[in-house]
Amino acid sequence: MVMTLSYDSPGQTNCHRSRCIALPETDCLIQSLVPLTTLTSFRVGGPAEWYVAPKGVEQLQETLSWANTEGLPITLLGAGSNLLISDQGLPGLVIATRHLRHTQFDVETGLVTAGAGSSLPRLAWKAARLGWRGLEWAVGIPGTIGGAVVMNAGAHRSCTADILVNTHVLSRAGELQLLTPKDLAYRYRTSVLQGGDRFVTQATFQLEPGHDPQKVLADTTAHFNHRRDNQPYHLPSCGSVFRNPGPKAAGWLIEQTGLKGYTIGQAQVAERHANFILNCGGATANDIFLLIRHIQEQVERRWSFLLEPEVKIMGEFQVC
Numbered sequence: 001m002v003m004t005l006s007y008d009s010p011g012q013t014n015c016h017r018s019r020c021i022a023l024p025e026t027d028c029l030i031q032s033l034v035p036l037t038t039l040t041s042f043r044v045g046g047p048a049e050w051y052v053a054p055k056g057v058e059q060l061q062e063t064l065s066w067a068n069t070e071g072l073p074i075t076l077l078g079a080g081s082n083l084l085i086s087d088q089g090l091p092g093l094v095i096a097t098r099h100l101r102h103t104q105f106d107v108e109t110g111l112v113t114a115g116a117g118s119s120l121p122r123l124a125w126k127a128a129r130l131g132w133r134g135l136e137w138a139v140g141i142p143g144t145i146g147g148a149v150v151m152n153a154g155a156h157r158s159c160t161a162d163i164l165v166n167t168h169v170l171s172r173a174g175e176l177q178l179l180t181p182k183d184l185a186y187r188y189r190t191s192v193l194q195g196g197d198r199f200v201t202q203a204t205f206q207l208e209p210g211h212d213p214q215k216v217l218a219d220t221t222a223h224f225n226h227r228r229d230n231q232p233y234h235l236p237s238c239g240s241v242f243r244n245p246g247p248k249a250a251g252w253l254i255e256q257t258g259l260k261g262y263t264i265g266q267a268q269v270a271e272r273h274a275n276f277i278l279n280c281g282g283a284t285a286n287d288i289f290l291l292i293r294h295i296q297e298q299v300e301r302r303w304s305f306l307l308e309p310e311v312k313i314m315g316e317f318q319v320c
């Protein structure tokens with residue numbers, strides 16, 4: 001029997017020919033049936049029913065207003081490095097932040113402000129080259145600033161919540177709000193923004209300027225090398241698939257269950273790190289989804305822990 005499960009995105013993808021809509025008074029183009037495969041780090045996923053990459057906050061507001069008029073569900077897309085998008089694609093409008101890029105370093109205060117679509121690792125390397133401490137942990141996390149604020153991205157015992165001062169967030173109604181870490185109810189890899197429809201447009205972080213750039217670069221590079229030695233970077237993945245349940249790490253639990261190398265289709269539990277699933281070439285989103293469920297079942301049977309996915313699973317999947 002084939003059962004269809006629906007995650008996060010309600011409704012069905014409509015089948016129609018690809019077309020473009022230009023919003024009045026802006027040069028913002030909304031396209032239909034845009035493939036999402038190359039826009040996620042797993043390199044899987046079907047098309048967005050509608051897709052737009054606004055070039056500024058005004059275009060973003062116009063886009064939200066159009067989606068509200070059309071009554072469409074919205075999915076926000078950063079670098080797609082923590083997403084599993086269904087092979088059937090996503091209904092409604094996918095809004096990508098790729099053009100919302102800007103960074104500003106204030107030497108007097110040590111405050112750094114970056115647009116939602118700015119690259120987190122690029123910002124971290126830039127801060128290191130300037131001799132500013134606070135982002136040494138963030139290299140190798142291939143996401144955006146918006147994704148990091150929402151996911152509370154972290155590594156090496158540091159995380160986004162440690163340095164965030166505030167973030168600008170746009171509501172579905174198009175209203176801008178200024179939120180602090182307290183408003184976001186940060187916990188390990190969690191914030192109130194997850195699963196909601198509020199849109200991070202930029203964030204400000206408190207860093208420490210005035211350090212020796214060579215020393216900050218050395219620490220940053222050490223984190224990067226440690227990651228390269230312990231995590232598989234050679235094939236598409238989403239990073240850690242599951243949150244660590246503590247006190248034992250998910251990778252340890254999965255390895256002890258004997259699942260390293262276990263494969264469904266072209267999706268494989270990585271040999272180098274058991275909490276990574278790799279797309280070995282031509283995996284479908286459903287292969288990955290079934291592997292996630294298999295790992296959960298096997299680990300629960302052996303350890304009585306239900307591993308909770310860190311990866312955001314979106315759209316419809318089939319369970320055989």
Ligand SMILES: Cc1cc2nc3c(=O)[nH]c(=O)nc-3n(C[C@H](O)[C@H](O)[C@H](O)COP(=O)(O)OP(=O)(O)OC[C@H]3O[C@@H](n4cnc5c(N)ncnc54)[C@H](O)[C@@H]3O)c2cc1C
Binds near residue numbers: 148201
């Ligand atoms: C090789 C590899 C290594 C990784 N290592 C780490 C690691 O060490 N630590 C770690 O924490 N993560 C890691 N990750 C996971 C991932 O990079 C992070 O979760 C990252 O913060 C996701 O950012 P993104 O821009 O790709 O977000 P996406 O994957 O695009 O989106 C993630 C979620 O945030 C939402 N979202 C994105 N942008 C916005 C926005 N502007 N406003 C509102 N909602 C938004 C999306 O709707 C989705 O729910 C790794 C991933 C890979 C592939």
Ligand SMILES: NC(=O)C1=CN([C@@H]2O[C@H](COP(=O)(O)OP(=O)(O)OC[C@H]3O[C@@H](n4cnc5c(N)ncnc54)[C@H](OP(=O)(O)O)[C@@H]3O)[C@@H](O)[C@H]2O)C=CC1
Binds near residue numbers: 042141
């Ligand atoms: N397995 C997977 O699914 C995926 C893995 N990845 C991996 O994730 C990691 C992060 O990817 P990515 O987002 O490209 O970020 P990277 O950390 O690789 O690089 C981002 C930018 O940071 C700067 N930079 C990188 N290394 C240095 C350095 N040693 N010194 C100074 N500046 C540096 C460069 O900017 P500039 O050119 O401006 O100087 C670079 O373009 C990479 O290792 C990548 O291979 C990425 C996507 C998917």
Ligand SMILES: C=C(O[C@H]1[C@H](O)[C@@H](CO)O[C@H](OP(=O)(O)OP(=O)(O)OC[C@H]2O[C@@H](n3ccc(=O)[nH]c3=O)[C@H](O)[C@@H]2O)[C@@H]1NC(C)=O)C(=O)O
Binds near residue numbers: 230238242252255310
């Ligand atoms: C990659 C991510 O974040 C990573 C982050 O990069 C690293 C570095 O700080 O620490 C976390 O990994 P992790 O807890 O698996 O860290 P590791 O040090 O690799 O492993 C923890 C423990 O599990 C053991 N381990 C790990 C993998 C494995 O196959 N087998 C195993 O036994 C290790 O020996 C170690 O004792 C984050 N993962 C989570 C779910 O919190 C991500 O969130 O996507």
